[in-house]
Amino acid sequence: MANLCGVVGIGQTKYDAKRIDVSMPGLLREAALRALEDAQLTFADVDAVVIGKAPDMFEGVMLPENYLADAIGATGKPLLRVHTAGSVGGSTANVAMSLIHAGIHDRVLTISWEKQSESNAMWGLTLSPPFSVAVVAGAGGYFAPLIHAYIERSGAPEDTGIRTALKDRKNALLNPYAHLKIPDIDFEQIANSPMLWDPIRYLESCPSSDGACAMVLAKEDLAEQAPHAPAWVHATAMRSEPNQFPGRDAVNPQAGRDAARDLYKQAGIQNPRQEIDCAEIYVPFSWFEAMWMENLGFAEESQGWKMVYEGATALDGDLPVNMSGGVLSSNAIGASGMIRYAEAAMQVRGQAGEHQVDGARKTLGHAYGGGSQYFSMCIFGADKP
Amino acid sequence: MRNVGIVSFAQSNARAEVRNEVEFLLPVVKEAVARSGMERTDIEFTCSGSSDFLQGQPFAFVLALDGVGAWPPIKESHVEMDGAFALYEAWVKIQTGEVDSAIIYSFGKTSPGDLAEVVALQLDPYCVTQLWPDADSVAGIQARLFLERSGKSERDLAEIAARSRRDAQDNPHAVTKGDFDVEKLLAEPYRTSPLRDHDCPTNTDGATVMVIAAEEKARELSKRPVWIRGIDHRIDPPALGVRDLTSAPSAELAASKAGVGSDKVDFAELDAPYTHQELILREALGLADDLRVNPSGGSLCSRTLFSCGLNRIGDAFERIAAGDGDRAVAHATQGHCLQQNLVCVLEGE
Numbered sequence: 001m002a003n004l005c006g007v008v009g010i011g012q013t014k015y016d017a018k019r020i021d022v023s024m025p026g027l028l029r030e031a032a033l034r035a036l037e038d039a040q041l042t043f044a045d046v047d048a049v050v051i052g053k054a055p056d057m058f059e060g061v062m063l064p065e066n067y068l069a070d071a072i073g074a075t076g077k078p079l080l081r082v083h084t085a086g087s088v089g090g091s092t093a094n095v096a097m098s099l100i101h102a103g104i105h106d107r108v109l110t111i112s113w114e115k116q117s118e119s120n121a122m123w124g125l126t127l128s129p130p131f132s133v134a135v136v137a138g139a140g141g142y143f144a145p146l147i148h149a150y151i152e153r154s155g156a157p158e159d160t161g162i163r164t165a166l167k168d169r170k171n172a173l174l175n176p177y178a179h180l181k182i183p184d185i186d187f188e189q190i191a192n193s194p195m196l197w198d199p200i201r202y203l204e205s206c207p208s209s210d211g212a213c214a215m216v217l218a219k220e221d222l223a224e225q226a227p228h229a230p231a232w233v234h235a236t237a238m239r240s241e242p243n244q245f246p247g248r249d250a251v252n253p254q255a256g257r258d259a260a261r262d263l264y265k266q267a268g269i270q271n272p273r274q275e276i277d278c279a280e281i282y283v284p285f286s287w288f289e290a291m292w293m294e295n296l297g298f299a300e301e302s303q304g305w306k307m308v309y310e311g312a313t314a315l316d317g318d319l320p321v322n323m324s325g326g327v328l329s330s331n332a333i334g335a336s337g338m339i340r341y342a343e344a345a346m347q348v349r350g351q352a353g354e355h356q357v358d359g360a361r362k363t364l365g366h367a368y369g370g371g372s373q374y375f376s377m378c379i380f381g382a383d384k385p
Numbered sequence: 386m387r388n389v390g391i392v393s394f395a396q397s398n399a400r401a402e403v404r405n406e407v408e409f410l411l412p413v414v415k416e417a418v419a420r421s422g423m424e425r426t427d428i429e430f431t432c433s434g435s436s437d438f439l440q441g442q443p444f445a446f447v448l449a450l451d452g453v454g455a456w457p458p459i460k461e462s463h464v465e466m467d468g469a470f471a472l473y474e475a476w477v478k479i480q481t482g483e484v485d486s487a488i489i490y491s492f493g494k495t496s497p498g499d500l501a502e503v504v505a506l507q508l509d510p511y512c513v514t515q516l517w518p519d520a521d522s523v524a525g526i527q528a529r530l531f532l533e534r535s536g537k538s539e540r541d542l543a544e545i546a547a548r549s550r551r552d553a554q555d556n557p558h559a560v561t562k563g564d565f566d567v568e569k570l571l572a573e574p575y576r577t578s579p580l581r582d583h584d585c586p587t588n589t590d591g592a593t594v595m596v597i598a599a600e601e602k603a604r605e606l607s608k609r610p611v612w613i614r615g616i617d618h619r620i621d622p623p624a625l626g627v628r629d630l631t632s633a634p635s636a637e638l639a640a641s642k643a644g645v646g647s648d649k650v651d652f653a654e655l656d657a658p659y660t661h662q663e664l665i666l667r668e669a670l671g672l673a674d675d676l677r678v679n680p681s682g683g684s685l686c687s688r689t690l691f692s693c694g695l696n697r698i699g700d701a702f703e704r705i706a707a708g709d710g711d712r713a714v715a716h717a718t719q720g721h722c723l724q725q726n727l728v729c730v731l732e733g734e
Contacts, residue, residue: 066725077620080474102480125443
């Protein structure tokens, strides 16, 4: 990595089911202007914009970034639009970081967003591939069988998912931007919520949210001059694997394991469980926390659920996970990956307010997408790599 | 900046492909990989460009990945843009030093829908799209304004169409080609005044694949290395009433950043799907009036949306690799009325 990159500004919108108070441009500007304010910069200080979102069909606008170009300060600048399914928020940030790492630009604004209330994401997530049976059931219908396979393999107790959801829903109460906040949330409420896609209950699922997240990235010398401590990018990784072939392990995908291994190698991390202080990972359905703990190398195979049980991933555990409340509490789909990165970066900047982990110096941001086949990851550090 | 060379290129165009995207992409990938002299698994980075709205369902690129091959897992990314922008991302990836080679692919299957209406969805969703201004009508507004401002005539436009179709005869991938009499073209009715059918693109289905590599590897793999000397892209505001539609400031800026003006060029491949847009781009890129433009026939004679920009770059590459010129400009555009433009300068060793 020839040139260092620091996150010098972070901005998020309030996430909500329907942000009818703003248009699409208004939503993106809310996040972008907050990130610029954090960095004490303006649109004029930005050399390029990298924007990401999930399928255009979620809003019904084709290449919406072309329509949004001037609203996000991209006039006369390079504007790239990334789309890598659910991992897009992470990979958008990775592409933006690569512009700094390559020495092409000095400052880059990156934004990820979704305004699900403009359309119907459940319909948008329902594929009808030729010569195949359409699974008219959205993402939950796709992922439920993978969770069943995990339970069978690992012998995880059946309330693992409920416990994860309870933790994240409690964490969300500490996050001013979170969409779903249920003040009196308890185990029984989640356990008694309707079963949507067995074994996924209603309160173990992510909501549909409107929202945007933005980050301002800067090269080393400019990051050093930033008004608030930057989050230094220590490593980035992306991996993809095919959706279907007989040798694929969709429960613990090779692409995720490869990306994590590459990430730790770049960042000089030998023991991720000990060396990473906290992690924001993409958990749209409760059980995926336990599954990704294994995929990311924090736990041995079939042992991830024990971290949930032992409270290791709680805010006061040894590896807090999804301190913000996670995707379970706010899911503006295209933004969800970048929100994970932003929250991980906020932790090393000491900006996370009530859900700050004391002494967080090294953190992980993670996103996945497709049929558990696209992975984007990043390590942030309070110190330079 | 690291020197990056184009190593191989392959394309397929055919009106109304009966196969699905994965089926028609796969042979083109195989062809480009075979021509590169590398094994698919030795190519370190993959980047693609496509649009869900052409396929009519989300995640068009997810199934395409299965066809391209991604096992063991690969370093991969996708832009919801023309393949030319995927090339840009791959070029950036090589500049980071993380990889030395990349494969870029893009595809578009526009035949199942009414493309001119589909792309109306790129306009302002709150105020403009509801009026369903089809793409040819929007281009017609730009053409009218341009003719009035420049003093050019409909005959000038017809001559561009006749020249492009004549040149396209040498291009096996071009769809509309042949010898056409300008008088006869001008006798045809308007499609959207002042544009006639010959002023508008022939849309096709197809796929485009390119392999690029950093200097050392490119030298190893190429008889005559073709270098990407400069590449840049810029965007203008979208609202049709905001910017001067008879100009393309973003193309002008991208051309200057890519270094178009720093030396003479032998020809240009411009992604100008409408005849008048070639003239706007010639001005914006500062190209000489007598410079040969679109020896391939260009996007006018054969346009696979989301691939045609990468096609222009690939066509320029093949011409230089074959020794028909040393330095060329290649261009890609996206959005209505040349809103977003990518310019690159290619140079043979």
